[in-house]
Amino acid sequence: MTTTMQPTGTREIQFREAINECLRQEMELDENVIIMGEEIAGGAGRQDQGVEDAWGGPFRTTVGLIQQFGKERVLDTPLSEAAFIGAAIGASSTGLRAVAELMFIDFIGVCMDQLINNAAKMRYMFGGQVKVPFTMMTRIGAGFGAAAQHSESYYSIFSHIPGLKGVCPSDAYTAKGLLAASIRDDDPVVFFEHKGLYGISGPVPEEPYVLPLGKARTVREGTDITLVGISKMTWTAFAAAEELAKEGINCEVIDLLSVSPIDYDHINESVQKTHRLIVVDEDTPVCSMASEICSRVAEEVFDYLDAPPSRVTAPHTPVPYSRAMENEYMPNETRIIATVNKLMGR
Amino acid sequence: MTTTMQPTGTREIQFREAINECLRQEMELDENVIIMGEEIAGGAGRQDQGVEDAWGGPFRTTVGLIQQFGKERVLDTPLSEAAFIGAAIGASSTGLRAVAELMFIDFIGVCMDQLINNAAKMRYMFGGQVKVPFTMMTRIGAGFGAAAQHSESYYSIFSHIPGLKGVCPSDAYTAKGLLAASIRDDDPVVFFEHKGLYGISGPVPEEPYVLPLGKARTVREGTDITLVGISKMTWTAFAAAEELAKEGINCEVIDLLSVSPIDYDHINESVQKTHRLIVVDEDTPVCSMASEICSRVAEEVFDYLDAPPSRVTAPHTPVPYSRAMENEYMPNETRIIATVNKLMGR
């Protein structure tokens, strides 16, 4: 268990507050940090009329920043993701550390080119002449009746792209530490916030701190099977593990945290102990993070595996609106438990 | 071996000609088929001045179409991929069968939204009210010194998206048959043409024919190990297999052809016979087609595997310009042979 990846202290704040606190502290520490996006503050251009933070971010993760840092460093944008995300990349390659927010990952298709052809490749194409310390914050996650265009979790697409890094924090503590790491990192990082985590509180140190990019953590030790969770799914896996413990099955639960690079050493070590692997991934299955992890583990610790590396993911369908179907779409404890039982031969 | 997936007859034409012939025949057979894209004909608006087919398509796959079908059905577009690909999707959902060409897959980031949020999801979001018989033709492949923004093979991104289908023909015969299938199919299909295949000739029947979407084919039977190739990599794997045969190793080579849906039954059957799998994929490795196939095979025929399911792919880097590095970037026979030897324990 990587203890440094666990919070110390007793102050509890929400995931959303942890993000907000991190942004505030990073902007205090480094005047090169700026942030831009739609409704980052809200009521743009009406500050004179006493309008401030009309939204403070659609999920209030950026509230208060404009009061403290002013509209030169906290920039509300028009609905122009390609331009402002591209501009953030350009700014990051010329001396700033720009953070840009894409309201939901579902909209990536309007600005993807700037990510894949500029942010990801500039350093390489330029032969190392440039650093692009750019962070894109965005939101993922289904389960809210928001239907097919507001519920995606496309992190696998970004992990596929060489030149990008990606993180999926799972709680307030990792949100603050990994966001700080993302902003301070000299490479482009995509920071994926799960909508279902915003309201959840947990212990978070008040002072700024950084958690390492590229490291997973074990959130529950166990000996029988390794469950790898991504983002909110870590806790779905955890809950399933607690349930299974009652039946005498001892699951180890790994919180992936970083989707590029992926901490294979951590996962492999666990599987070498438990001999079984299930990846729990809210995204659809084909060419997914789940397939990536299962395939690497199968390749790298093949001889240790006592059962097929398996996955519990969403099906290969868009996200349906009606809860009647969406509940079935989401990976849940029942499916995890059934899969564990199958792999355990019960 | 699926014999229907092998050509009959003796007439040989190039891959590029097979595509051209298919387009012509499909447009003859169905007046609802239209095609649009940049430089599809070329010299747009100058027909009156005797200009026709100035390009005929950047790789001359669409040459002659405008003469035969006129500029109402063969539409040169400005550099506006989001608009014209979106328009092709809109046209396909209202009674046409529109084919749109994205010049290189590298540019997908400027129009991705239309693919993932409209083409892929309309039918689902609309509760089955609409069919979207849309085909996007595009180009993939490195190896030509075209550097990081003109050499990608992003098919895995499309396979990840529920609602899309995808095909990677590997020769003139499959190009013609699969393109016809794509156009006639009532779902959106992305058709990936490898730049390195255009000049290669092979037997192609003159009459129109259709090959099934979602089916792989065996291009070399063997007993020791299964090599799955995608697009041009099928032939790199094939060449390695021929080489290995001299050393007494008998490789089965599968030509994937379809990247969504993937023909797991075909692959599994082969692996159940050979007990070993290598996927040869020109794309970068993380969350790739290679990881997808390795993970599924590991899950579905785990007990048959005598060695870790493995892959020979590009590394997790952008595509470098200089051949000195690009040669190393590309999967090649040497790497396949070394990997086969490793898995065979030699």
Added chain:
Amino acid sequence: MDLDREALLKLYNTMTVIRHFEERGIPETGQRGMSASVHSSAGQEAVPVGVCANLSDEDYIGSTHRGHGHCIAKGVDVKQMMAELFGRATGPNKGKGGSMHISDMSKGMLGTNGVVGASIPLALGAALTSKVKGLNRVAVAFFGDGASSQGVLHESMNLASIWKLPVIFLCENNGYAMSTPSEYGVSTTHISDRAQGYDMPGVLVDGMDVFAVYDAAAQAVARARSGEGPTLVECQTYRYYGHTVFDNPLTYRSKEEEDHWRARDPLNHFRTVVIPQGEITAAELDQLDADAEALMEEAVKFADESPLPKPEELYDDVYVDYPKDMMKRGVNMSI
């Protein structure tokens, strides 16, 4: 304006049905826990109604996240719409789409759309179909002031212009994109002025006046049908409520501003114009309001009594043809 009594009554009726749908349907949806992405168009009724009065079922519209009004004006069944919002199997989208994806292909309604600007090229495509097949249909692409900053609009206006497509770019400028005022986000005083850069007419219209909208749309539709190409129409309008139910608009706009616009209410405006003409009485219009209220009662009841989709319908309608087992294979689904 060439509207007879019946046509006038229809205009009002459609507006009041939209108003009642928004004011009843949205809170009811919220009470059923499905309000995540529902946007009210109350206040903006004159725009879709004025525009769609020029269209037949054969014509097409592309719509936005704020699309209930577009749907109703284009003839989508209100009871089915309510069922869709409630996530029921009887919705036009069988509960798969919800508020942001309501569509009815039989009415030429190409879907409300959750991605700002994304439906614009769909309308373009429908216009292309009409042109290629000689159907003499037109397509209207509705979009907001916020959407005017999306690149795809620029590309689409250029493309429609060079191809002379029978399409109308219909901007509903309600002054805000979420809380961002258009005077901040849009670098031109009037979005309609951008039409010049695309060699098409640009028309600025009072979007609270259904007759003004009707007339402007009539002209644009006539131009489109006669093969002269696209028009950009900007309708100045206002949404009475927040961006979604989670938004309190008074955090970014004033009560005075709201009052100013509410004083120009499109239903009221209709009354002040039409009743004095003497052909239509206030009582008749009151009756239409009452009918709309009753219709909503019915719609809520219909929706509530409708079955939910079965969980396994999750796998339907992804593709026309795809092996269903491939959609669930290897991911350990429970059904």
Added chain:
Amino acid sequence: MDLDREALLKLYNTMTVIRHFEERGIPETGQRGMSASVHSSAGQEAVPVGVCANLSDEDYIGSTHRGHGHCIAKGVDVKQMMAELFGRATGPNKGKGGSMHISDMSKGMLGTNGVVGASIPLALGAALTSKVKGLNRVAVAFFGDGASSQGVLHESMNLASIWKLPVIFLCENNGYAMSTPSEYGVSTTHISDRAQGYDMPGVLVDGMDVFAVYDAAAQAVARARSGEGPTLVECQTYRYYGHTVFDNPLTYRSKEEEDHWRARDPLNHFRTVVIPQGEITAAELDQLDADAEALMEEAVKFADESPLPKPEELYDDVYVDYPKDMMKRGVNMSI
């Protein structure tokens, strides 16, 4: 125009170096089997030269696939550029980029770019850096007539306008996007006219006349530096050769048209304006031509004698910090 003798000579020198680079470097690159994506800007020299004469090394430019001229005008070393085209380790990009990605951050050169329109927001971002940090730098976004149809330009013009960024949108209208004439692909007579829709000046310039370009750029740069915001400048110019070496332009344009433009050659034009003024002689300019020729000889030699990158450099410069084994792990690389 406020150019002294030295400045004038520099203008001409830069133009002739560009011309010689294109006419020598491109075939030489082809002979070495690396011509897949190399685009000649011969004919267009007056544009980058006239613009960049107003910039210092601190200022930024974003460039296009047809970017050799931009690089040279912005001061990138010509020998290194040749080495880059030949795929050598001594290129500014160490052979990783090639013609379509040449960059030199020390000169504010943010890269030629292979995706049409993609570099525009990068220039915007550089302008934003200047504004936020108070550096008083400007950024120029070069793009073509074809690129004007990309949505990202529209978004960028709007954003630059509302943020009053010190950026210049510099359209090199050479009449064609590949073989597509701009009068087909662009729905306005003058791209510069679109500036109105973004509340910024739009300027139409003779792009064969380096003085005209210089003056227009000077004004736009002054406006940008003084915080007044962006300008759109359209330079009408012409490329002498095909889109790439694989393209025969006579399949879509006439010999007469080519002749017409060649008669307005920017280097010749310079001579006809400057020599009569008496301060600069034809011989001096001839010498600059000869020097440029010699420079190319040197550059080709330098490039040929330069080492190739080592295959294992493939893994360098992807990230500042990433576990190198993760780049090759599990994919059975040979090194």
